[in-house]
Amino acid sequence: MTASQLSTSRNAVRANGNIEERVRRALARFSAQPDDGLVDVRVVAALLGRSTASIWRDTAKGRLTKPIKVGGSTRWRAGDVRAALRG
Numbered sequence: 001m002t003a004s005q006l007s008t009s010r011n012a013v014r015a016n017g018n019i020e021e022r023v024r025r026a027l028a029r030f031s032a033q034p035d036d037g038l039v040d041v042r043v044v045a046a047l048l049g050r051s052t053a054s055i056w057r058d059t060a061k062g063r064l065t066k067p068i069k070v071g072g073s074t075r076w077r078a079g080d081v082r083a084a085l086r087g
Helices: 003-032 041-048 052-060 078-086
Strands: 068-070 073-077
Touching: 003 041, 041 052, 041 073, 041 078, 073 078
Parallel strands: none
Antiparallel strands: 068 073
16 A cells, blocks of 8 residues: 555545544434534435435435535435434
8 A cells, every 4th residue: 555545545534434433423413403504315225224325215215305505515414314213
């Protein structure tokens, strides 16, 4: 492995750790989120016990509400996710 590949690999591990930590924090705060609060696909997937690919499929088929775009990000309203959790 070259030095460049090793550096890229270490950065990927750090990025994944940061993402996992952000998702953990978002899950811990979810019950306190207002209904108009926004959550990303990883949080939606964790709450619904599904993969992110399944969340996108469910959205495309209308089983989940359409997310909203915020700049270059896509987010779901916490209230819509709660409604999906209720069935």
